[in-house]
Amino acid sequence: MKGFTVRAAALALALIAAASGAWADIAPVNMETPPPAIKTQREGELETYDLTFPEEMPLQARNFVLTARAELEENGWEKLPKNNQYTHWYYQDEREIGWCSVFQLYCAYHSGMQLIRYRQETDVAPGDCISAMEGRVGNVYLAFEEHGRWLDGTQGAVPRPGYLVIYGVRGSTPYTHIAIVESVTPVGEDVYELTTIEGNLNSSVRRLNYRYDASPRQMYHNMSVVPQEEITRENCQYTLQKDTWYVTGFCATW
Numbered sequence: 001m002k003g004f005t006v007r008a009a010a011l012a013l014a015l016i017a018a019a020s021g022a023w024a025d026i027a028p029v030n031m032e033t034p035p036p037a038i039k040t041q042r043e044g045e046l047e048t049y050d051l052t053f054p055e056e057m058p059l060q061a062r063n064f065v066l067t068a069r070a071e072l073e074e075n076g077w078e079k080l081p082k083n084n085q086y087t088h089w090y091y092q093d094e095r096e097i098g099w100c101s102v103f104q105l106y107c108a109y110h111s112g113m114q115l116i117r118y119r120q121e122t123d124v125a126p127g128d129c130i131s132a133m134e135g136r137v138g139n140v141y142l143a144f145e146e147h148g149r150w151l152d153g154t155q156g157a158v159p160r161p162g163y164l165v166i167y168g169v170r171g172s173t174p175y176t177h178i179a180i181v182e183s184v185t186p187v188g189e190d191v192y193e194l195t196t197i198e199g200n201l202n203s204s205v206r207r208l209n210y211r212y213d214a215s216p217r218q219m220y221h222n223m224s225v226v227p228q229e230e231i232t233r234e235n236c237q238y239t240l241q242k243d244t245w246y247v248t249g250f251c252a253t254w
Helices: 002-020 059-075 085-091 100-109 137-146
Strands: 114-116 130-132 150-152 164-169 177-188 191-201 204-213 245-251
Touching (some): 059 177, 059 191, 085 100, 100 114, 100 137, 100 177, 130 137, 137 164, 137 177, 137 245, 177 204
Parallel strands (some): 114 130
Antiparallel strands (some): 164 177, 164 245, 177 191
């Protein structure tokens, strides 16, 4: 009975906050159902960092990338503890935990995206911008899969800016880490240069740049470094996090 009372109180508080527009202070994890999307920023309200996006890319997806980039610029690769501003917002306590998924959720929520949750009935239309209200990377994959928004990176999937990328480790779990795709540049022969924004990469928010091969010669070997002479971006990590990592797939947020 006590647990039910606490959950009911949290839900009531969340509903009050929704009515008053104070959503930014409420942790979605404490809710029984995903919260409604908050009002998104208008075009031009966020710093663009000279990024360009596809014309058909929805405003919420653009804001998703720009919000993540703003968090990168604010943190400046500073190492953060396992209980930080993102985990506090999501869990509303002092637990220490891996926070890559919580980081993407923080950015998605504050960009006006619709939130979904695995095994929870939510209507998602083809044009909706979504992200998963899940702290575990594997559950993010499952949530997108059950809504038909999962793209298998080992089967030639091609991402778009604003998608999520999930990494696996060869010989271990296929759902070890998650990040936000900032940009996608074709370089020929089914190879793409990806720039991503990663929460909890070496305990910090970082920008990663690498090559993704949609048709690799060896399965689970679809990541490689950008040639030294082609390194042009600033504020980027060009070394792979681990040689055993690969792109498991992409979550189509829009």
